[in-house]
Amino acid sequence: MAKPVSVFLTIFMLLLAAPYQSAFAAMIGTETVLDVARGQGARDYLNRVLAREDVQAELIAHGIDPLEAKARVDSLSDAEVVCLARQIEQLPAGGGAFGVLVGAAVVVFIVLLVTDIAGYTDVFPFVKSRDDRQKK
């Protein structure tokens, strides 16, 4: 009968495969390497935008501490940061190329982001306000 043989073979192959599976866990996939780089790139981009004098001046004019704005951006996850950076880049004012005058649109965007987090507004679906966080 073939059955016991096939059962034995299955178990044997599982035993063979097991160490390789655990070994594979330590290999870092191409996609992970790409995602990490993308997250870091988006974070760098947002920090550069926030560090700009005109953006900071505009934030202060709206009564927002630039350090507080940065702290709030820092607390976003990689996925959220990538989403935010992409949205800023797609703004009509055209801030994709750093160094181009991004203009008031980015500032309005960041103001809305910050006020979203503070719970005054609810524009961006990925932002959880402080109140929402406390509820959890």
Add this chain to the structure above:
Amino acid sequence: MIARRNSSGSEFERRRCGICLTGPVILLLIVNLMLGGCGVLHRQWPQPDEHLPARHELDSVPFYSQKAFQCGPAALAMALRWSGISADTNTLAPEVFTPSRKGSLQLAMIGAARRHGRIAYPVFGPDAMLEEVSAGHPVIVLQNLGLSWHPVWHYAVVIGYDLNQGDVILHSGVTRRKRLSLRVFENTWARSDHWGLLVLPPTRLPATVTEHAYVSAVLGLEKASQWRGAVKGYCTALARWPDNLYARIGLGNSYYALGDKESAEAAFREATRRSPTNGSAFNNLAQVLWEQGKQQDALEAARMAVKLGGPLVNVYRKTLEEIQAGKP
């Protein structure tokens, strides 16, 4: 209104196509032209210049007539056949066709091309499409032959164009070498945001290629477990962009998945040489060295990964610990 999609195409809608609706479609198109003022081209089509010949037609794209609603499998079969893969509409239908929607999703088309070891590379807009055709690459296009509020989605394959006559030439539905005026084509194609798809052998770069988009497209082959295709694709990418770290790591990972640890080691070693600040390249190098019994070299690479740190440093530490524990 047609649902908007972002340029990366992440939110794909369901598409359908209806070959049996030719009559109503023509009627709808006439109504559309009368209603919407669509007789005017929405955009300027490119003019011929030294890079873009005025007319070009590919004669190497086979034609498959479609059955009802099966424009997706038919278009894909034509593109795959052109790229050297023997595929026909019947075998492709289960891979892309969604019976309940009587159509094929764009993502399913992309996924099926990858499962056959081909690079699926989206292209957007008339300029890119014409450039690809003039470079000898057929382009699958998604058209809405109906109206925005009464869509009749349809896949066709652009095999040529004639800018002097103002025509594109398509393998479409049951018609081989269908000539369609740029104006009508533009009106029907604009409703998919000018979505087009290249299906290429992994040894061939798109004419309008960009580095990141191509490497991402090769990564798609990895996701489909098409490791040999991925190896070829990454090699193609590295021939053009030798310093692309992700292609280098992807090459190593694909060799590793094929069980070719020596080639994987070489790829990772080159990655660490060209990008000496990336911990992941050192981590993967350490792992593949260790599995080949080269413990001392593996330890060095793993220590380097941990030293470089980064968001994945915990994985690097685990690799180092396992190597230090010394059980290859």
